[in-house]
Amino acid sequence: MTTDIARPAGALSPRGRDKHRLVIPSLCGAILVAGLVTMATGTLLAPQNPFTQDPLLSVTLPGHAHLLGTDQLGRDVLSQLIAGTRPALLGPLAVAVGCVLIGCGAGMVAAYRGGVIDAVVTRCADLILALPALLIAVVVVGVVGGGYWFTVGVLLVLSLPYEIRLTRSAALVVVRMPYIEAARTLGHGSTRILIRHVLPNIMPTVVATFLLDFVIALIGFVSLSFLHLGVPPNQPSWGGMLADGQQLIGQNPWLSIAPAVLLILTAASATLLGDAVYERISRRGTQQ
Template identity: 50%
Template sequence: MAEMTSTSPVKAAVPADATLARAGHKRPPALILLAGGVAAVILVLVLAGAWITPFDPAHQDLMNTAAGPGNGHLLGTDTLGRDVLSLLIAGAHTAVVGPSIVAVGAVLFGATLGILAGWSGGLLDTAMSRLADLMYALPGLLVIVVVVGVLDGGYWLAVAVLMLLSLPTAFRMTRSVSAAQARLPYVEAARTLGLPTRRILFRHILPNILPTILATFLLDFVGALIGLSGLSFLGLGAPAGTPDWGSLLQDGQSMLTVNPWVSLAPGLLIVLTATSVTLLGDWMYDRYSAEGAQR
């Protein structure tokens, strides 16, 4: 997201030319509608996938394995004779819920710590920033592979480790905009009036940095979606037998010449989901930042 590192605007602090530049930096409405439509379809699959699959995802038809589209199977079957379309629909839940938990946890804890560090400054800010820098420097995927592989912890351990490794991003971005807000005149005025720190932080500063928090949440979701799908591709993510887009990618490698949809379809869904969420996040960030500038 091109502008996610910008501080959340306050009318008195945003130059007119910056506001005009942002107002002119708009995405085509059709593109945003398309991205919203894709996201809505994925959400329906996550919430209602168990009721709309054409076949039982676990049903194996050993007389019709590795078959191309046909015989009622729109995307064919895999090596166990399972319907690929049903696996894709059922796999949306695993593919999306895990990244959502990662993003929520990372933003909830990371943003809270970032606001406190940006507000307080001093030794606390320095210590927390150095720790975040250290964690940020770690090779995330390698750490997850080692931890999950050694502990044989599976999908939910991977979710927990990925959430922990996502904290520095949320912390650094929130800390940056919070520190900038803490130096603005309206905060100094609130301090002078003797308003409690909690009220200043959560009633005044937090609303002004919500666009950055939203952008961070969606960025973390996309990163977690790709990361967890990659782990499932390596056999370290979703449990064996659980429908998952990353697992389907791996299963379809040996079937590219027989039924390429086993790999192409989940790969396409991962790309479409990540791209749509990124576009929507960028659009929402621009919109809410512009609204904040006009207040």
């Protein structure tokens, strides 16, 4: 017979405290992500055409007509900020999705198969990890002169080793479990075992690395666009605004502050949301 320990009125159970602790981070992250997605998809939110120039107006401080002022060409800073949200988020999201699809699959196969396949996959990942990723991206994109999606491909290749190594490490623990051997004994195929037994058990790691890949790719994209690489020069970008605002910090600091704040909020929202989802999935798997 079990005896329930009396709990003070209004006190939360340990599970209730855990859920309460996850509410604020997940809510904040979800709100920030929703706002960024709205900015990325709703170009009509821009108060003016971000490409319209007014050389006679030049650089101005925030005012009624331009809420964040204008740049050296008289373009509205707020409109450029909104227009630059889509390329700032779309590329890193594509890199993160590609890392999960390719890197997660390669990491699970390497852990499950072992032997030569594991050795080849891990050595290739180690070789790329030994290279300075951002420097290689700057050199390759700068020399080849590729466009936006070429930059996505370069950052995807350079980000894959992290996903492969983390997924492989998590999958190595799972593939040694007795139920995996039982599934093999019952004649289940490798694909079925990986999808139905291995993947669900490493899902917290997959979610965490997905959002980590997104943040790293976001920083890489902004760094490249700061050097005017990747994003076409005629297209607004957060990195390009940071580079232009560096020379105009005394005339209109919002040209640098606005994209910097959005970059920080984006990374913070992805981190908060990732931590909350990771904790929720981990606890759900523990309770089952």
